[in-house]
Amino acid sequence: MTVESKQVDMFEKTDAQLTALVTEIGSLSKSKPDNPLNKFKIRFINQALAQANTLLDDQHRPIDGFEQFTEELLPSYSDVLIVLTQYVSALEGWRSANAIKVGYNWQWNIKGNRARSTEPPTRFRRGIDDE
Amino acid sequence: MAIIRPRLTDYYDIGVTQEEVDFAIPFLDEDIPLYVDPFLLWKSPSMQDNALHTVMLASFNQLGRRWQSGARDQANQILVSLSECEEVGLGHAKNKKGKRIGAETANEVLSLFSTIPEIRIGGLHHIEELNLLTDQIGRDRISDLACNLLKSFLIDYTIDQANMFAIPREEVSLLGVFDLRTQDLASERVSLPTNPETHAPILLVPKRWLRFVPWINRDEFFSGAHIESEDQSLDLARGTVGTLSYNRNNYGMIRAYVAAKERSQTDCRNDPLFTPIPVLSAKRKLAAIRKLPTGNDNNADKAYEDLVAPLMASMLYPQLDFAKTQSRTDSGALIRDLLFYNGRSTEFLRDIYDTYASRQIVVELKNVKSVEREHINQLNRYLNSEFGRFGIIVTRNPLPRAMFRSTIDLWSGQRRCIIALTDEDLDVMCTVFDSKQRLPLEVILKAYVEFTRSCPA
Secondary structure (H helix, E strand, C coil): CCECHHHHHHHHHHHHHHHHHHHHHHHHHHHCCCCECCHHHHHHHHHHHHHHHHHCCCCCCCCCCCCCCCHHHCCEHHHHHHHHHHHHHHHHHHHHHCEEEECCEEEECEHHHCCCECCCCCCCCCCCCCC | CCCCCCEHHHHCCCCCCHHHCCECCCECCCCECCEECHHHHHHCCCHHHHHHHHHHHHHHHHHHHHHHCCCHHHHHHHHHHHCCCHHHCECCCCCCCCCCCCHHHHHHHHCHHHHCHHHHHHCCCCCCHHHHHCCCCCHHHHHHHHHHHCHHHHHHHHHHHHHHCCCCCEEEEEEEEEECCCCEEEEEEEEECECCCCCCECCCCEHHHEECCCCCCHHHHHHHHCCHHHCCHHHHHCCCHHHHHHHHHCHHHHHHHHHHHHHCHHHCCCCCCCCCCCHHHHHHHHHHHHHCCCCCHHHHHHHHHHHHHHHHHHHCCCCCEEEEEEEEEECCEEEEEEEEECCCCCHHHHHHHHHHCCCEEEEEEECCCCCCHHHHHHHHHHCCCCCCCEEEEEECCCCCHHHHHHHHHHHHHHCCEEEEECHHHHHHHHHHHHHCCCCCHHHHHHHHHHHHHHCCC
């Protein structure tokens, strides 16, 4: 399985956004878990989720049938936090599935063998690591 | 017209809320319980309002001078005519009909221009001083005098606002329009909004001029402005003819009081037509609701209604203007409803207006553990063509599955929408009322979205 270089760019951007959101929403969720988020925050989170959804295929999607939050349904901080952590974990799964070992280093498995290094995978990769 | 407590804009189906317009929206059957306070014109930063105050005062003082010069009958007649302004519909009359003052009272007012030397020479500085000098001139008379003296401006203002909001007008003959040039009353043929049932002309009044109690008022003067130890007889005289004679003989005290009120003008603000309860009070009411048992033991149902009504009215303001709390009986059961005008101020409210013809939103309060079919039928019977086909049941717990199914069936069969709000929803409404991150109205939208998602495609 190979990925395109622009997908790696999008991963790096989205992963950073979602990780930061988990930290922010996590701290807000501690004090006000049941408070609904305002529309601005939901729109921003939905943008990040939409980017993640373009990367994640059905195999890596964390929640079946879920695409984005509905503004009208007033999602709370704790609801949003659960979904965001699932997405961060799913993105890590996707990264692990697309990393290959070249010598002693790990690189993205990019079409055309363009070298871009990445961290070692943190997940068991079915079909790759069990070979 | 069957909608409850109809306002001019509701009759003509004009989707605006009180918050959005510059004028106080008049009711068709009753008066707006506020009064024009001329002091608000005096202290206004607007030169137009200041000028109107000057003109009003000059006109009234001119009337006094006319009385002094001997044209007493004429001045008296004009003052009697100026003492009631039905077109503006302000005050507490339930039938929009007020009474003028008598000739005797008019004489008493005008005689101030001869009995009090300062007024004889310099005239009044504020028309509200009449309130401190005569017994028959209260806040309603002050307001009516001001409106009549400014009627010509109010006609232009009304035409302007009516055009802005497409309020229909018709040609009417308006009596008692004060003409500045002749300093006399005249009748004018003008095009104004009218009461659709009585065809009586309606004049709109800017919200910024309205207060419950005038800034310069008799009660405050007696409670705080005079020195009790100086003259015990004043207390005995309060509210009687003695009051007047005391004040007339001690006009300097009134001037000092008025000067003090002028100095504290920054505290003088117009009163809104509806004042929502503060967040802290809303939270207390929610906590009380949470503790309240279901059922009607110890009048718990009445207590529930008394708590929910101000809570909902405040949290949904200004997107929904509260119309009335109404009691009715249905099959022997007493039912309490809250009614809101649907001013179509948000996309959701426009949607339910378009889909369910919802002109007034009916909210039924049920302090029961579990809503039963009869409760839904009660509300359903109320959703007629005048109110529209959208209603809300505020109750303690979520609808049982069978009852929810029954609301879906009502939608499927008759396109009527009944949604339920529970204690949990009130809690979220209170939370967002406090945090200001979302509108409490959006909790109703959420319940509506969940309802529509359950409806058959």
